[in-house]
Amino acid sequence: MEGKDFDKSRVVSRYPIIVIGAGLGGLGAACQLAYVGKKVLLLEKHNVPGGFATSFVRGRFEFEGALHELSDMGTQENQGSLYRFLERLGVIPDKLQFKQVPEFYRSVFLDGYDVTMPIGVEEYTNKLIELFPSETKGIEDFMEMCKAVLAGIEFIVHKRGKYSAAEVLKEHPWLARVSGLTLAEVFEKFFTNKRLMALIAQLWGYLGLPPHRVNAYAFLAMLITYLKFGAAFPMGRSHALTSAMVKSFEELGGEVRYNALVDRILVENGRACGVELLNGDIYLCDAVISNINPICTTMKMLPQEVVPESYKKQIYAPEIGPSGFSVYIGLNASYKELGFNVHETFINETDDLKKAYESFTKLDPPKYLVAACYNHIYEDISPPGTTQLVLTTLQMGKLWQSVSPDQYHHIKDHIADKMVEMIKDTICPNIRDYIEVAETATPLTYYRYSKNIEGAIYGYTQDILDGPTLRLKSRGSIPGLYQVGAWTNIGGGFSSSILSGRIAAGMYLRDIREGRW
Numbered sequence: 001m002e003g004k005d006f007d008k009s010r011v012v013s014r015y016p017i018i019v020i021g022a023g024l025g026g027l028g029a030a031c032q033l034a035y036v037g038k039k040v041l042l043l044e045k046h047n048v049p050g051g052f053a054t055s056f057v058r059g060r061f062e063f064e065g066a067l068h069e070l071s072d073m074g075t076q077e078n079q080g081s082l083y084r085f086l087e088r089l090g091v092i093p094d095k096l097q098f099k100q101v102p103e104f105y106r107s108v109f110l111d112g113y114d115v116t117m118p119i120g121v122e123e124y125t126n127k128l129i130e131l132f133p134s135e136t137k138g139i140e141d142f143m144e145m146c147k148a149v150l151a152g153i154e155f156i157v158h159k160r161g162k163y164s165a166a167e168v169l170k171e172h173p174w175l176a177r178v179s180g181l182t183l184a185e186v187f188e189k190f191f192t193n194k195r196l197m198a199l200i201a202q203l204w205g206y207l208g209l210p211p212h213r214v215n216a217y218a219f220l221a222m223l224i225t226y227l228k229f230g231a232a233f234p235m236g237r238s239h240a241l242t243s244a245m246v247k248s249f250e251e252l253g254g255e256v257r258y259n260a261l262v263d264r265i266l267v268e269n270g271r272a273c274g275v276e277l278l279n280g281d282i283y284l285c286d287a288v289i290s291n292i293n294p295i296c297t298t299m300k301m302l303p304q305e306v307v308p309e310s311y312k313k314q315i316y317a318p319e320i321g322p323s324g325f326s327v328y329i330g331l332n333a334s335y336k337e338l339g340f341n342v343h344e345t346f347i348n349e350t351d352d353l354k355k356a357y358e359s360f361t362k363l364d365p366p367k368y369l370v371a372a373c374y375n376h377i378y379e380d381i382s383p384p385g386t387t388q389l390v391l392t393t394l395q396m397g398k399l400w401q402s403v404s405p406d407q408y409h410h411i412k413d414h415i416a417d418k419m420v421e422m423i424k425d426t427i428c429p430n431i432r433d434y435i436e437v438a439e440t441a442t443p444l445t446y447y448r449y450s451k452n453i454e455g456a457i458y459g460y461t462q463d464i465l466d467g468p469t470l471r472l473k474s475r476g477s478i479p480g481l482y483q484v485g486a487w488t489n490i491g492g493g494f495s496s497s498i499l500s501g502r503i504a505a506g507m508y509l510r511d512i513r514e515g516r517w
């Protein structure tokens with residue numbers, strides 16, 4: 001036994017596989033393994049599943065904690081990867097229904113520019129051409145490239161890991177090309193108009209980096225997936241999604257323990273062999289899948305003598321991505337009266353998205369935020385005659401670590417107030433008259449709840465070095481240990497995190513089949 005020995009009298013039971021953390025990645029892995037008949041124990045420190053994918057109640061409002069628009073879902077007739085996965089697990093159609101977001105997004109700039117972009121590849125392309133006719137050729141070529149990227153992704157998904165890099169390069173050269181470029185570099189090849197570029201780039205907040213830094217593959221894959229499969233929202237909020245996944249998991253024979261904070265991963269003969277909870281309970285196993293960020297998993301939960309130096313370099317090299325800053329607002333008037341006429345509205349102070357990103361690196365009010373008005377797609381998400389509005393921007397979590405307790409509320413309230421002001425100046429001039437409840441979450445809130453380093457909501461930054469192809473993979477630092485969630489595989493976000501769990505499960509099963517350990 002490596003590290004501190006354990007008290008054998010505290011062994012509760014033994015499972016083939018233990019998953020630590022019932023965030024989206026942990027749930028994805030646990031469900032997939034239960035689906036193929038494995039006996040899995042899922043351990044979660046909270047008394048509910050979901051991690052960031054949760055909701056909370058203030059006054060008469062139950063707020064969605066994170067999700068704005070779910071990608072890669074689609075419908076029965078037009079199924080994305082996530083739809084197929086959830087259907088296979090029995091989550092849909094019986095346990096959960098989804099609403100489709102009717103339009104893609106509204107884009108508002110403080111100079112008065114205000115457009116609403118439709119969803120659907122053709123509709124989006126046509127709208128861009130209508131708005132920027134002199135850029136027609138670039139727009140058409142850009143959209144063709146996006147379709148080529150999607151074809152490449154579908155090729156990879158179809159092959160289920162059985163493809164060579166040479167094959168992808170030959171059949172889908174655009175994938176390799178965009179993997180090594182920033183979004184700004186791709187834009188330069190097609191467009192000249194800055195407003196057009198800012199308009200297409202509106203979703204950059206969903207990945208946490210602006211065009212001059214974000215990995216083009218990650219961005220274009222996200223854009224075209226939304227356009228092809230639409231944007232969805234689960235009835236009952238993301239808590240209903242994670243609860244339905246837990247229900248399927250249990251029906252498939254899985255076991256969940258809540259209020260189970262894992263303190264350390266046990267190691268014998270160099271491989272993961274169990275976990276010890278903070279209360280001293282011990283569960284033994286043959287493999288551990290961790291939904292805890294890879295730095296904490298490796299540096300806090302494992303005995304240090306077993307961790308290879310090369311793996312430490314791998315987990316410390318990438319930059320940690322941003323956290324969120326959100327203002328959850330319950331308004332005592334209907335969204336129709338207040339002028340919230342779309343679900344997702346991006347508010348921009350400027351076209352210069354570099355500047356907007358810089359505002360996340362200071363304790364300053366943002367120059368870019370997104371306002372989600374859920375009632376627009378889901379009328380009864382709040383009591384009749386009220387509106388649930390969530391304003392979200394990004395902030396680098398590190399900044400907040402040095403905020404002193406006596407300054408915390410002052411800074412938090414100042415930024416929140418300026419975010420409400422941005423809504424007052426653009427969409428709803430009298431918003432302040434209708435605020436019934438408001439709650440603000442800072443990077444410290446997101447850290448406290450999820451225990452992700454710096455409260456990072458998408459894991460590592462999704463730049464050129466950390467796009468979907470080069471990002472940390474699921475195989476952990478020692479045999480029998482796997483990583484899932486936003487920090488791994490294809491990156492942060494709902495569908496990517498869930499699917500990262502499925503990928504890790506596949507890797508574990510392959511490792512067994514091939515006798516890797």
Ligand SMILES: Cc1cc2nc3c(=O)[nH]c(=O)nc-3n(C[C@H](O)[C@H](O)[C@H](O)COP(=O)(O)OP(=O)(O)OC[C@H]3O[C@@H](n4cnc5c(N)ncnc54)[C@H](O)[C@@H]3O)c2cc1C
Pocket residue numbers: 020021022023024025026043044045046049050051052053065066067068069070071206260261262263291292324326392446449450451452457458459484485486487492493494495497498
């Ligand atoms: C405000 C906000 C808005 C967002 N909007 C969107 C959006 O619109 N679309 C989108 O796709 N994504 C969005 N995201 C991002 C998305 O929510 C995350 O990327 C994703 O949920 C991360 O999932 P994960 O698997 O990495 O797990 P996490 O959410 O990090 O969950 C980890 C789990 O592990 C548990 N845990 C931690 N330590 C322990 C321990 N020691 N023992 C046991 N359990 C432990 C935690 O309690 C948690 O349940 C948003 C996030 C936020 C915060």
